[in-house]
Amino acid sequence: MCGIAGIFHLETPKPVDPARVKAMCDAIAHRGPDGQGVWTAPGVGLGHRRLSIIDLAGSPQPMVSLDGRAVLVFNGEIYNYRELRQELKNAGAKFRTDGDSEVILAAWQRWGTDCVTHLHGMFAFAIYDLDARTLFLARDRLGVKPLFLATLSDGSVAFGSELKALLAHPLLRRDIDPLAVEDYLTWGYVPDGRSILKGVAKLPAGHSLLLRHGAPLPPPSQWWDVSFAERRKGKAEDLEAELLHLLRQAVSSRMTADVPLGAFLSGGVDSSSVVALMAEASTRPVRTCSIGFDVAALDESAYAEQVARQCRTDHVSRLVSPDDFEAIDRLAEMFDEPFADASALPTWRVCQLARETVTVALSGDGADEALAGYRRHLFQFGEDRIRSFLPQGLRKPLFGGLGAIYPKADWAPRPMRAKTTLLSLAGDSTEGYARALSYAPAELREGLYSDAFRRLRGDYRAEQPLLHLMRSAPARSGLDRAQYADLKFWLPGDILTKIDRASMAVSLEAREPLLDHRLIEFAASLPEGMRVRRGQGKWLMKRAMRRFLPEDILYRPKQGFVTPIAQWFRGPLSETARKIPVSTALAQTGWFDNRRLAGLVEAHLSGVSDNSRMLWQLLMLEKALTRFNAD
Known part of the structure; x- marks a missing residue:
């Protein structure tokens, strides 16, 4: 690298x-x-x-x-x-x-x-x-x-x-x-x-x-594109065998190195699958690493250790505090552009741990995008079934009206947070997915921008390129278009940017076997039922990995790296949050309505709503602007 x-x-x-x-x-x-x-x-x-x-x-x-x-x-x-x-x-x-x-x-x-x-x-x-x-x-x-x-x-x-x-x-x-x-x-x-x-x-x-x-x-x-327009035919057993062959091929081809090589192991399906196939292909124990958190609700290290024992890896784990906010300035320096995926912090920490013993580490990135592993894919699949029964002329006033009056219930249990789903159902499939993928929907952004910024932005809306990409995608269904958008838009912009900067910051090469293009092209040709079935994403992959991994690894709820930014902004970063509306770099731009920003901050600090993602976005934007002005 x-x-x-x-x-x-x-x-x-x-x-x-x-x-x-x-x-x-x-x-x-x-x-x-x-x-x-x-x-x-x-x-x-x-x-x-x-x-x-x-x-x-x-x-x-x-x-x-x-x-x-x-x-x-x-x-x-x-x-x-x-x-x-x-x-x-x-x-x-x-x-x-x-x-x-x-x-x-x-x-x-x-x-x-x-x-x-x-x-x-x-x-x-x-x-x-x-x-x-x-x-x-x-x-x-x-x-x-x-x-x-x-x-x-x-x-x-x-x-x-x-x-x-x-x-x-x-x-x-x-x-x-x-x-x-x-x-x-x-x-x-x-x-x-x-x-x-x-x-x-x-x-x-x-x-x-x-x-x-x-x-x-x-x-x-x-020079390359992926098509969801064709459907592979065959029995589940035959498709499973082909998928497993491609997985083995992808993993083994990425194990060539003249320096120490290992893998990230979170205990989730994807990294566990990579490690299991590495162990199968290796004559010596695979080196694996994971980080855990000292807050039980955020900690997955026990699952990683379970897989490490089963695959007999040379495993190292380190417990870190989720209160890692002191690294924010280093994070801003690492990415140059503003970057608001807060999981970049634990990603950087696990890269630091890996670099202590290896120079190359295999990751599990890519399977969610290729094989429909995100919750939003399940929602997209289900919402499209509803859309198929109700015409747009009925859905827009019905669900749009309900969504407009439904409260933004961040404090409520997840099944009761229906506002986003209602507004998504009011639009077509592509508009619904754009809303699901966005950090801040149009109505929230519009409420924060100043008149001066609206003039600078003109008629452009960030959703326009994504909607065009999805509507022109070589695809058959809403799920196809959603996954196409993930592979072409979300993956390079967010996931791969995160792992590249975090790994390269410590001179570590990260390799992503689940992004082997032959595997991606095969996954795109699978019937929807081989990707999503009985409320489960990555159905065929989980089936293929049953001989390698236990069911409590394959079928437990997806978690991923969690950074407790909501708690940070109500605790040690509360004063930082209060400064966001009046911080020098942001205030000088004149892009935002500072009164509305202040209201956003106070609503979060009081617990009325969870605005932590937007506050984190604004903070990282502030850090980037400060760096550009200082250089």
Whole structure:
């Protein structure tokens, strides 16, 4: 795993200062503490920071091809590189290293931009072709590895693995994009295709970009997509066997490393499945790690220890206090952009624990999105059945009216919190899912914004790109469209951003076997009943893992990492909450109605409502703005 950065002049191929590229790489040194390098030519500069995983001494970067015609910087892992290497050797390619980086170069020289379709893995890379005078940028199918891009005033494009790399460039402007603020307040992150800063974007997952000297900046080109439009046929036993084969293949292919390797183990279905299959494939005990909390209601460590005993892993666990709010500033620094998923804190802590003994850790991320494992998928499935019986003309006034008058009962037991469900049923399937996915629905945001911000935002609404994505998805049903949105929108924006920044902050490589694209494509073709059945998500996966895991692991309620932000804001962070409406960075923007913000804070502190997610969003936005202003 590594960090990459570079500069490419679109217009006149001006000289690139190697020191400038080095400064961009130094800003992301945590991604690659084992080596560094810079390569420049007229109009282009490429930089690299290396975390050695495979071919420890033999694959320095930037890497120049044997014939000197192409140069590569690469972040990620190619899991089929050995098979590709042999295929390319049979076609006449020669190799001087044993790693995957040189395989990418040879694939580029044989297949050009189509090389990405031959690569199985996680990656973001840049290849400069000296003959064609082009720079090719590509990002993996699901967006495991990030790539930021910025257009600069001198006619160049700068890129880097994190926003930090671009912030090290003196020509980068730091103007906040109001549309990104709308996105962030809605989703809790800024999705692909945009960033918090104007002129900066993230190359979307499964996209590439080919830049030429003397040509304008082209739009990104999509090179991979997942389709839910086809349905796999067959008996449950046969589909289960195929799924298990794909799971084994995905896990075993990600166990290749020349450094210590282990796994995260939470005790949930996904991480437990990965560990069980690792144990099956390994001749030695798998190294596993987990964290527990000193609050029983939040602690899953007993389940992790149960799986560790069953799989005979070399397990280490650490108890941490949920009162980890002192790390908030470090968290803001880690993500650069505002990022409101509070589970990033425990994710970072478990990455720290893993890094004490391993350099590579396998995670269980991806199965919920691929196989319908979230509660919202079950709701979507059930709500669509209701929608199929009641026409929109009846549902909108009936459920919309009930939802409008139903109280926001955060204090009530979960079955009585019906407001969101009623409002969801009032709209169509895509609108309902957008509401389920959002941190802050439109009516809440509108009540917080100032008139000045509404003018800045114009007609744009954060739901618009998601609704378009779902309505144009290659899909048959509402559940299909929901999962498609998760894989294309939520997964790269939230889940993969979280694990990438948290792991890379401690120089740990995280691998996600459940995001193997062959597994994803298979899961997307499953009939709905193989994904959701009898109130259970991930039905076929749980069935396939019965021979490996006990039922109390497979069928217990999903929990995940929980951070007690509601309690924090009513306790040690209460004064911090009261400062949010008048904090310097937020107050200076003029984006919010401070009186309404103050009401939001007081309603939470008094226990009238749970506004902790919005308060956390505002706090992380404040931290990000303060950092941009201070740099």
